[in-house]
Amino acid sequence: MNTTDKLNEIEQQIRESAALHEIDKIKMLKNIQAMRAQKVNMLITGVTGSGKSSTINALFGQQVAKVGMGVDPETMEIDKYIVGGLTIWDSPGLGDGIENDKRHSKKIIELLQQKDEEGNALIDMVLLILDGSQRDYGTSYELLTKVLVPYLGEEGKGRILVAINQADQAKKGRGWDREANQPTDALLTFLEQKVASTQSRIKASTGVDIEPIYYSAGYQEEGEVQIPYNLSKLLYFIIKHTPKNKASTMTLESNADQTMWGSREEDKQYQEKISKHLLSQVLRRAEKGVNIGRKLGANFGPAAQVVGGIVGGVVGGVIGMFF
Numbered sequence: 001m002n003t004t005d006k007l008n009e010i011e012q013q014i015r016e017s018a019a020l021h022e023i024d025k026i027k028m029l030k031n032i033q034a035m036r037a038q039k040v041n042m043l044i045t046g047v048t049g050s051g052k053s054s055t056i057n058a059l060f061g062q063q064v065a066k067v068g069m070g071v072d073p074e075t076m077e078i079d080k081y082i083v084g085g086l087t088i089w090d091s092p093g094l095g096d097g098i099e100n101d102k103r104h105s106k107k108i109i110e111l112l113q114q115k116d117e118e119g120n121a122l123i124d125m126v127l128l129i130l131d132g133s134q135r136d137y138g139t140s141y142e143l144l145t146k147v148l149v150p151y152l153g154e155e156g157k158g159r160i161l162v163a164i165n166q167a168d169q170a171k172k173g174r175g176w177d178r179e180a181n182q183p184t185d186a187l188l189t190f191l192e193q194k195v196a197s198t199q200s201r202i203k204a205s206t207g208v209d210i211e212p213i214y215y216s217a218g219y220q221e222e223g224e225v226q227i228p229y230n231l232s233k234l235l236y237f238i239i240k241h242t243p244k245n246k247a248s249t250m251t252l253e254s255n256a257d258q259t260m261w262g263s264r265e266e267d268k269q270y271q272e273k274i275s276k277h278l279l280s281q282v283l284r285r286a287e288k289g290v291n292i293g294r295k296l297g298a299n300f301g302p303a304a305q306v307v308g309g310i311v312g313g314v315v316g317g318v319i320g321m322f323f
């Protein structure tokens with residue numbers, strides 16, 4: 001089901017629900033109308049091989065981007081994927097040689113300067129992917145310093161998310177618990193240190209405080225499959241770095257395959273946050289005083305409980321486990 005179908009289904013179930021007040025229904029249907037029209041644009045960048053395509057596929061469906069394809073530098077265009085209301089721009093970062101770097105920077109700068117119909121910046125958020133198996137992020141720091149931070153503008157700084165992929169390969173595969181698909185404690189410590197040093201390097205070179213997160217997009221190769229790690233966390237941080245009213249599109253377009261989103265306690269906490277964000281967008285201004293509390297229960301109004309059930313049932317995937 002695409003976003004339009006999902007929203008139609010949610011709308012219909014809200015209309016037909018005997019448990020909701022008419023006034024609340026009208027407000028929610030208006031919210032859904034606004035969500036339907038909402039377009040969101042994200043730029044994914046990072047050195048070739050960092051896992052941009054794999055990440056796009058893990059987040060938004062396995063068929064979106066081609067994995068393991070280097071770009072042809074001569075004809076280099078920024079790849080563009082349209083997933084319903086979400087447009088993903090996929091561009092290599094720096095590190096492909098002086099000439100190519102110039103071309104890539106120019107294309108990214110052009111994109112960052114593009115405006116939408118309302119005259120606002122077209123790009124809503126930027127995901128910079130670092131390769132966790134590498135140690136030197138010099139070219140990515142340069143991209144941040146010379147391109148992303150200056151051209152996103154002052155208020156755009158909060159729109160940059162730095163994410164370290166291939167957490168499983170951070171120590172050449174050592175310390176990765178394949179059974180549990182998560183790092184051992186030793187690797188966790190290593191990853192935390194990597195985050196801290198990356199954060200201070202970014203601060204030193206750009207003056208901007210950006211706290212990276214780590215994850216693994218996973219891979220599928222010759223019958224071997226490794227599912228993602230911390231993907232729910234990644235989606236939640238993407239949402240957090242996107243304008244609030246636009247981020248629901250990302251959840252609605254996210255991978256319907258529930259197994260991708262993980263079932264550890266930490267995964268569930270992020271799934272809960274993602275669920276509440278989407279629910280709050282449907283409930284906006286409806287049910288006066290509605291409080292998206294810690295749990296669906298005492299703090300939730302009756303409408304929120306009903307609508308949570310409807311939304312969770314229709315959207316499934318990353319939020320299917322919460323409601």
Ligand SMILES: Nc1nc2c(ncn2[C@@H]2O[C@H](COP(=O)(O)OP(=O)(O)O)[C@@H](O)[C@H]2O)c(=O)[nH]1
Nearest residue numbers: 049050051052053054067068166216217218219
């Ligand atoms: N082990 C492991 N391999 C990964 C991960 N993410 C991507 N890869 C592999 O890294 C290679 C490059 O990935 P790709 O998504 O094409 O990178 P891109 O050039 O940035 O788009 C492919 O062979 C992927 O299967 C990961 O989290 N763990």
Ligand SMILES: [Mg+2]
Nearest residue numbers: 052053066069
């Ligand atoms: Mg790619």
